[in-house]
Amino acid sequence: MALQEGAxxxxxxxxxxxxxxxxxxxxxxxxxxxxxxxxxxxxGCTVQACEFRDTAAKYKSIDATVIGISPDPxxxxxxxxxxxxxxxxxxxxVDHAAAETYGxxxxxxxxxxxxxxxxxxxxLIDKEGxxxxxxxxVKPAGHAEEVLVAxxxx
Numbered sequence: 001m002a003l004q005e006g007a008x009x010x011x012x013x014x015x016x017x018x019x020x021x022x023x024x025x026x027x028x029x030x031x032x033x034x035x036x037x038x039x040x041x042x043x044g045c046t047v048q049a050c051e052f053r054d055t056a057a058k059y060k061s062i063d064a065t066v067i068g069i070s071p072d073p074x075x076x077x078x079x080x081x082x083x084x085x086x087x088x089x090x091x092x093x094v095d096h097a098a099a100e101t102y103g104x105x106x107x108x109x110x111x112x113x114x115x116x117x118x119x120x121x122x123x124l125i126d127k128e129g130x131x132x133x134x135x136x137x138v139k140p141a142g143h144a145e146e147v148l149v150a151x152x153x154x
Contacts, residue, residue, distance in 0.1 A: 002103045005134055009034070009125045012098040014069065014091040017077035022067075022091060028129045031064040031154060033147055035122040035138075036104045040072045040080035040090070044120070048140035049086055055144045056087045064151055069093050070118060122147060126154055 003010070009032075013023040024032070035052070037045045052059075052066050059066055066088040072080070077090040091098070096118070099105035104121045107114055120140070124133040124147060133150045135143070 003123075003131060003134065005131050007131050009123065009129055009131050010101045012101060014093055014098055015074050017074060017081045017090040017092070019074050019078075022089065024125075025129065027065055027125075029127050031062070031127055031132075031151055032125040033059065033064055033066045033122060033151075034102075034125060035066070035068050035120075036093075036099055036102065036118050037068055037070050037120055038118045040070055040076050041083065044140045045070070046084065048120075048138070048143055049080070050084055051140070051142070051144035052088060053084060053086050055148060058148055059151075062148075062151055065089075067091060069098055071096050071099065124150055124154075 011025040013021055016022050037048060039045055049068060069091040071093050073094050074092045077092050081090055093099055096105045099118050104119045105116060106119045108117045120138040122135040122138055123131055126132040132154055
């Protein structure tokens with residue numbers, strides 16, 4: 001069953017890019033931008049991450065926490081964070097359990113080959129831990145600003 005806006009955000013615990021555990025529910029009381037992306041250091045994912053980096057001060061000024069999640073292992077997440085100086089946490093969802101919980105682990109197709117992967121999706125979670133907005137089929141360019149606009153309505 002797909003998650004709906006207004007529903008409680010499923011609680012997940014994953015390793016961060018620094019190897020610590022982060023439990024989503026520990027961020028209750030803040031607005032959280034939880035964005036799932038397919039793979040670190042690929043063109044679209046880099047554009048998306050760098051836009052969140054470049055708007056980080058705006059997110060901080062409205063008490064919003066940005067968190068990126070992909071199936072990449074901790075070391076790859078740390079390398080991606082360092083390479084692009086990302087000022088937010090990346091989570092390693094190696095077994096894609098969080099992606100499955102959030103309904104974004106889907107069958108994809110490239111050059112006629114079918115495979116399982118992350119459907120680029122962002123969940124805006126409000127201070128009460130509810131899903132305020134779901135952005136599906138995200139286009140990386142311009143997305144960080146689009147999320148800021150939605151945050152302003154919370």
